[in-house]
Amino acid sequence: MNDDYLAVNRAMWDDRAPVHAGSADYDLRRYRTDPAALSDVVRFDLPRLGDVSGLRAVHLQCHIGTDTLSLHRLGADVVGLDLSPASLAHARELAAQTGADVAYVEGDVYDAVDLLGATSYDLVYTGVGAIIWLPDIDRWARVVAELLAPGGRLFLREGHPMLMAYDVVDGRPELAYPYFHQPAPLAFTSTETYVETETSLQALPSLEWTHGIGEVATALLDHGMTVTGLAEHDSVPWVALPGLMEPHPDHPGEHRMADHPERMAASYTLQAVKP
Template identity: 60%
Template sequence: MTDYLSLNRANWDDRAAAHASSPDYGVARFADDPAFLSDVVRFDRQRLGDVSGLRGVHLQCHIGTDTVSLSRLGADMTGLDFSGASLTEARSIALAAGAEIDFVQSDVYAAREALEGEFDLVYTGIGALCWLPSVRRWAQTVASLLAPGGRLFLREGHPVLWALDYDRTDGVIALAEPYFEQEQPQIYDEPGTYVATDHAFTHSVTHEWNHGIGETVTAILEAGLVLTGLEEHQSVPWDALPGRMRRIDGGEWQLTEKPERLPHTYTLQARKPV
């Protein structure tokens, strides 16, 4: 297998500054408004509940906007990501926001070796799992990081969404990519990114994997965690299907026609037994 880590890291290093400067991430608002939260964290605010005083780690934190948001809700946060360029932006955003967060560079599978102690909260946000070849190995890593009684909180793009044919222009919602995890990655060469930017990207090839809902839940259960919540949503926090979606409240997007036919995202929660 091609070194997917180096390939994907180069892609995310390339994206980091462009994302931090894009209006879609609203980075300046973290410095200007002490109460500002990212759209992703705000969407799940009620599901998160009270996180005050919890020791939390945000896996695959990218430029840290969700990490800063969780810190503002009272959690003692650490952010972990494999992209050094992303963590440079994350540290800058946290400093401007007045948030004390430790950012650690590591591949998510090596998180147990890179981080000290156990955590009350392991948080993973949108667009993270598709960069990992094995969801079982991810779940085992999560379980190793959690303290007894600790909680996993995951909001992710739905595997049905990831499997769609994005090139169709006839309005038909059709599956074209694997729904289930495959040994070999899906290889993409896309010059742009998911936010508004005029940045010219030089590292456009990525290797990605889909993970079905059943595979993800089974991996979590096999890792010894107890599932406490699974909710599918009819919206996603970016324009996932350009030309076929409309913007709704809270920075979310959904299909313009019959959004009820597509699971856009999901929120999953699990706990480590005491």
């Protein structure tokens, strides 16, 4: 596939970045006023993430940097990578305002090794809502393996492909999209975003790909990684199915199905180690 999808998605993220940075959902003010504040996404996975102090880390597809800053506050020496210059402008501003020594690099995930260096990292971190923007998960897995030093670890949390296959139709959940990867992207044009906002947004297109859990794990195994953990969760950190989800009672920022949440796998955490 050519790189047209990058231009399409970059334009969408550049347009949404200031809206996200100004939203109550991201609440950047709390990072400025509370030096111990962590993102809800990182806090959710602390029991699985463990001690990252002193680790050389790269956060792929870092967006406006709240998870990146959180890893820094947990003691990691972290660099963030993203394709959106507008998103990185907000990430750099937040780092400067909080006195955080976090480096940010603009670029495509598939160019990460050239941009950041091979075998340089103890931790590759990827947060929720990232790999759906990538057309080739095998190529991504190769990049992850090449970024990691021997003994280094991948930490991935992502929206569950089960959840991502559903949409809301007439107030009910309905299977609408593929679980398994398809070469052709899912194309959307929307004036909405995943944060609450009164800002009028442009109707911009975006291109996405689904990746089943088996596909992701197999790609990592094919590139010499050892899968060391896989946890599935009934919640995800945005209202993925509007009108059908409610805040999780135990995890701030997380949302799950209001009716029988045990029926829906909403996100997963996968860990793998480079031997």
